[in-house]
Amino acid sequence: MNPHLTDFAQRNRKNPHRPTEEILFIKWDRFSRNIEYAYQMIRMLRELNVQPMAIDQPIDLEVPESIVMLAVNLSIPEAENSRRGRTTSDGMRRARKLGRWPGRAPIGYTNRIDSDGKKHIIPKLPEADYIKWSFEQLATGGFTISQVRKMVCTKGLQCSKNNFWKLIRNPFYCGIIRIPANHLEEIQFVEGIHEPLISQNLFQQVQLIINKDRNKRCINDHLKYLFPLRGFLFCPWCDRKLTGSVSHGKSSKYPYYHCTGNKCRGRFRAEMLNNSYEEKLRKINIRPEAYELLSFVLEDGNIFTCRRQYTDERKNILNDISKQELHISKARKFFLDEKIDFDDFSKLKKEYNEILKQLSKQLNSITQKIIDCDLKNGTWPDKNFTIFQPYKDLDIKGKRDIINLFTPTSFNTTTLNFDSLKINKALSQIVEYRE
Structure with missing residues (x-):
């Protein structure tokens, strides 16, 4: 309901004995285009001692026969409104069938x-x-x-x-x-x-x-982060694979690796086993003789590849900037030739300048990345570099890839320390384990 009409109704209810007043409007279609709501509003106004009156279509509501004219005057606007709405809907549907998008453009x-x-x-x-x-x-x-x-x-x-x-x-x-x-x-x-x-x-x-199932996926992702070693560990008593689950205590939750056997009760604190594995990774270094070879691999496979990618992106951005500048030039020419007015030219110029602004930001960002690649060229971690350094910063997929290369074997059931790691045969030529 209109807020002004609400205030009007509240004032009239406080003074029910006030003289009869009239609300004037041009035609009944300006009063309402819904016959149901119109009758409801007329009834409410009568209770407030207010008479609705159309200037071009006057009706005396005290005459019983005027009810017919009132129904006609209220139903015609609703029918016209419904027809207009259906025509608009059909037009939008025809436009969509032709591959066009009527209305406001989506995000992007x-x-x-x-x-x-x-x-x-x-x-x-x-x-x-x-x-x-x-x-x-x-x-x-x-x-x-x-x-x-x-x-x-x-x-x-x-x-x-x-x-x-x-x-x-x-x-x-x-x-x-x-x-x-x-x-x-x-x-x-x-x-x-x-x-x-x-x-x-x-x-x-x-x-x-x-x-x-998104909920199941989120739960599984969370569990994967808690149990990176799941699927790589075996029960020291029955030699079955260990899985992982969370035990709910009174005040906290405790992750455990446990055996999948029905009769085996093997349960081991996940946090202690995870920490033990990370300690083993801290003792794995790259052999000094492999540094030079890996440095060339890093330059060719990472830095140079990224630099080529960033250079291609920079080239594409520069092409887009040239296109936008050409569009501005064409719009300026159309304006000088009086093919478009000043308002259209201003809108086009503002839009193109906004796109140029965003492209300039992208160009600055990609240029900085190219500079960073040049600074990294020829660099390599120091001789204290261990496998744990990249491991701690990786996501769960990357961590499990490293675990697959440096697989834990048996562990002490009391201290939960791993006895050794099984290192990939190819990697054993370029890394060494130091106690």
Whole structure:
């Protein structure tokens, strides 16, 4: 209800014996376009001793026959409004079937009007790059939806949790427009004329991942971090593989590696075994004679490869900057030739300058990365470098890859210290174990 009408009703209820007043409006379609709500409002106004009155369509509500005219005057606006709404809905549906997107552009895109008056949407930087990055991270399967949303929000994307969940399920970003079902047609998917941000294969891959049981996935990911050695340890009594679980105490939770056998009661504190393994990694160093070889491998495989990648990205950004400057030049020429007015020119210039600003930030960032690569060229960790140093900074997948190369063997059931590590045969040529 209109707040002014609410105040009016409250004032009139305090003075029920005030003289009759009238509310004036031009026609009944200005009073209401919903016949149900109109009758409800007329009844409320009568209780307040107020008479609604249309200037161009006067009706005396005290005459019984006027009820018919009132019903006609109230039903016609509702019918016109419904017809107008259906016409608009059908027009939007026809536009979607042609691959066009009617209405406001989704996140990552912006609405544009060409100099000839045609409307279309184009990717909006840097939001488009953030959305593409989000799909790529989800496709790896290493992050949950919430984790990716938090990471991309730190990059600069402004998107709520609900909108992000809708975003990653929207086929619009892979070039597909969804046409909702109605009473005549089923749901349809057509190829849009806009520029997609991701490929259809990437979109389908992400859908397969996010449609799994997310709660179960989050719990499993959490347990993996607590039990990096699960699957590599064997029970010292029955020689079965040890699994991991969390025991709930009165005031805290305690992770344990335990045997999978029904009769075996082998249980070992996960924290102590994890610490024991990390102590073993601290004693594994790279052989001095392997430093020079690994230095060349690092330069060729990491630094130079990254530098080439950053150089290609810098080249693409410079090309995009040149295109935007060309667009500004064309817009200026259209304005001088009086093909567009000053307002359209100002809007185009503001939009292009905003894109140039974002591209300049990306160019500065990628240039700094290239400088960092040049500074790292030829560098290598000191001679005190141990395998534990990269291990502690890796995610659970990286840690398990290292465990697969430096596999723990048996351990003391009392002290929970590992007896030794089984080192990969190839790695044993370039690393050494020091007590």
